[in-house]
Amino acid sequence: MFRNNYDNDSVTYSPTGRLFQVEYALEAIKQGSAAVGLVSKNHVVLAALKRNAEELGSYQKKIIKVDDHMGVALAGLAPDGRVLSNYLRKQAMSSKMIFNRPLLTSKAVLSIADKAQENTQSYGSRPYGVGLLVSGYDETGAHLYEFQPSGSVLEYYGAAIGARSQAARTYLERNLESVRETESVDELIVHGLNALRDTLSQDVELTFKNTSVSVVGKDTSFTIYDDEDVQQYLDKLDSVSNARNRDDDDNDEGNNDTHGETNETASNDVPSEDRMETDE
Amino acid sequence: MNHDPFSWGRPRNEVYGQYNHQIANATINNDADSGNLTNFPKMNTQQPIITGTSVVSLKFKDGIIMAADNLGSYGSLLRFTNMERLLRVGKETIVGISGDISDMQQLERLLEELETTEEVYDNDGGHNLRAPHVHEYLSKVLYNRRSKMNPLWNALVVGGFNDDGTPFLKYVDLLGVTYGSSAISTGFGSHLAVPLLRQLVPKDPDYENVTEEQARDAILNCMRVLFYRDARSLDKFSLVTIKKGEELKFEKNLKCDNQSWKFAQDIRGYGSAQL
Numbered sequence: 001m002f003r004n005n006y007d008n009d010s011v012t013y014s015p016t017g018r019l020f021q022v023e024y025a026l027e028a029i030k031q032g033s034a035a036v037g038l039v040s041k042n043h044v045v046l047a048a049l050k051r052n053a054e055e056l057g058s059y060q061k062k063i064i065k066v067d068d069h070m071g072v073a074l075a076g077l078a079p080d081g082r083v084l085s086n087y088l089r090k091q092a093m094s095s096k097m098i099f100n101r102p103l104l105t106s107k108a109v110l111s112i113a114d115k116a117q118e119n120t121q122s123y124g125s126r127p128y129g130v131g132l133l134v135s136g137y138d139e140t141g142a143h144l145y146e147f148q149p150s151g152s153v154l155e156y157y158g159a160a161i162g163a164r165s166q167a168a169r170t171y172l173e174r175n176l177e178s179v180r181e182t183e184s185v186d187e188l189i190v191h192g193l194n195a196l197r198d199t200l201s202q203d204v205e206l207t208f209k210n211t212s213v214s215v216v217g218k219d220t221s222f223t224i225y226d227d228e229d230v231q232q233y234l235d236k237l238d239s240v241s242n243a244r245n246r247d248d249d250d251n252d253e254g255n256n257d258t259h260g261e262t263n264e265t266a267s268n269d270v271p272s273e274d275r276m277e278t279d280e
Numbered sequence: 281m282n283h284d285p286f287s288w289g290r291p292r293n294e295v296y297g298q299y300n301h302q303i304a305n306a307t308i309n310n311d312a313d314s315g316n317l318t319n320f321p322k323m324n325t326q327q328p329i330i331t332g333t334s335v336v337s338l339k340f341k342d343g344i345i346m347a348a349d350n351l352g353s354y355g356s357l358l359r360f361t362n363m364e365r366l367l368r369v370g371k372e373t374i375v376g377i378s379g380d381i382s383d384m385q386q387l388e389r390l391l392e393e394l395e396t397t398e399e400v401y402d403n404d405g406g407h408n409l410r411a412p413h414v415h416e417y418l419s420k421v422l423y424n425r426r427s428k429m430n431p432l433w434n435a436l437v438v439g440g441f442n443d444d445g446t447p448f449l450k451y452v453d454l455l456g457v458t459y460g461s462s463a464i465s466t467g468f469g470s471h472l473a474v475p476l477l478r479q480l481v482p483k484d485p486d487y488e489n490v491t492e493e494q495a496r497d498a499i500l501n502c503m504r505v506l507f508y509r510d511a512r513s514l515d516k517f518s519l520v521t522i523k524k525g526e527e528l529k530f531e532k533n534l535k536c537d538n539q540s541w542k543f544a545q546d547i548r549g550y551g552s553a554q555l
Contacts, residue, residue: 099398100416101443104407139443140407
């Protein structure tokens with residue numbers, strides 16, 4: 001309240017030309033558990049960490065299939081993710097129906113970007129509070145896009161969103177060469193899980209309950225590996241817990257102190273952060 | 281029930297008394313007005329007005345050839361002699377249209393819009409609109425319209441290439457009926473041209489043995505035969521050749537040549553010898 005008067009709605013610019021509501025929406029993504037995406041020549045893998053609200057609760061789904069050739073991983077407000085992925089499904093179906101061809105990944109992601117952008121310049125609406133990693137294989141090859149509620153879309157060879165995702169990005173940057181080169185899908189998945197593992201906080205490890213993996217690519221229609229199915233890939237890892245002894249968790253979250261909020265909430269209570277209600 | 285076309289489906293007046301025309305918003309107030317069509321409830325196209333006749337097309341070894349004459353008939357009056365009925369969509373797709381010309385022009389607009397939205401906007405390249413996609417789109421449009429009892433009164437042939445580069449040729453008409461074949465003609469051509477084209481491609485896979493020259497000769501021959509026999513045809517026509525790896529070739533203002541009329545002078549009368 002005392003901070004400024006420019007963050008009440010998404011149609012007001014601050015004197016420095018920023019849209020605070022949009023930036024808050026980007027914060028919502030950082031509260032969500034991490035999702036990682038990476039691309040080899042012919043395949044795209046998504047790996048995501050699922051969270052449960054409490055010990056007895058189920059784990060929130062993080063990867064959504066859009067079509068046989070496309071799927072998304074989300075971080076942030078799951079309902080918003082569902083709305084956007086439903087929209088993508090409609091787009092994919094109408095492309096099949098009207099033109100009898102699979103929807104191009106770039107067109108798909110631009111269509112939701114336009115949708116998100118509209119919410120940043122109309123009164124009474126709010127930006128989507130979800131970030132998506134959109135994976136797809138189409139006639140132009142394997143693609144991975146990061147979608148942000150600001151309406152911006154960028155293509156990546158490797159990308160990570162959500163809590164402590166910087167660690168995963170660092171892993172991907174260091175292993176970019178071998179990720180790009182690999183012909184084997186299993187290897188790509190292991191890379192994805194390694195990156196995802198780096199986002200874990202100290203007392204959490206990857207289990208078949210909290211890990212979700214998807215593959216799409218040449219001659220491979222979009223497939224999600226959950227629960228028992230993901231165990232085979234976890235078995236390929238040297239360790240299922242974060243190798244780094246971290247007591248400086250939040251230093252690798254990058255520049256999320258852009259306007260001074262939220263960092264405190266993250267650093268106070270590290271263990272409970274993985275049981276947050278944000279992802280519900 | 282009354283079976284008079286102007287009050288079809290209504291109770292008969294002599295049995296049930298004067299019909300209340302306000303029912304179902306029927307606007308005919310009395311039979312005296314029934315000659316004036318503007319008094320009728322909404323009616324959709326019942327018949328084409330300005331029409332284009334046959335489109336003939338053939339697959340050959342590495343492409344498609346398609347022709348249509350330049351005539352727009354108004355009934356039996358050969359009213360417009362410069363109609364272009366072959367439409368290019370994108371780099372390597374051609375749509376030949378016969379039937380109602382005004383509906384053809386509507387389709388022309390739809391295709392133009394399609395090209396701008398699909399080919400220009402948000403296209404990062406490599407994902408171009410090809411013949412199968414155009415055909416699917418048109419078949420959806422035509423089926424949708426006929427399902428609303430308001431058809432676009434046309435028969436179309438779409439030619440181009442499949443995603444894998446093989447020649448593509450498919451038909452769709454005002455009912456939304458579609459089929460693919462190595463030799464397709466619409467209208468009069470389906471009676472006269474297809475039998476001639478089928479000599480080159482007795483079975484569909486045979487198009488692989490047909491050269492461009494053979495295909496061209498066959499199509500030119502079909503256009504000539506159609507000009508002989510189709511009273512709504514013209515000897516001026518357009519011809520499009522699409523060959524894999526080459527620029528689409530669009531020839532306009534071609535003429536039906538080598539017509540044989542010399543025999544005509546020897547034909548006299550209708551039976552018994554005349555002087």
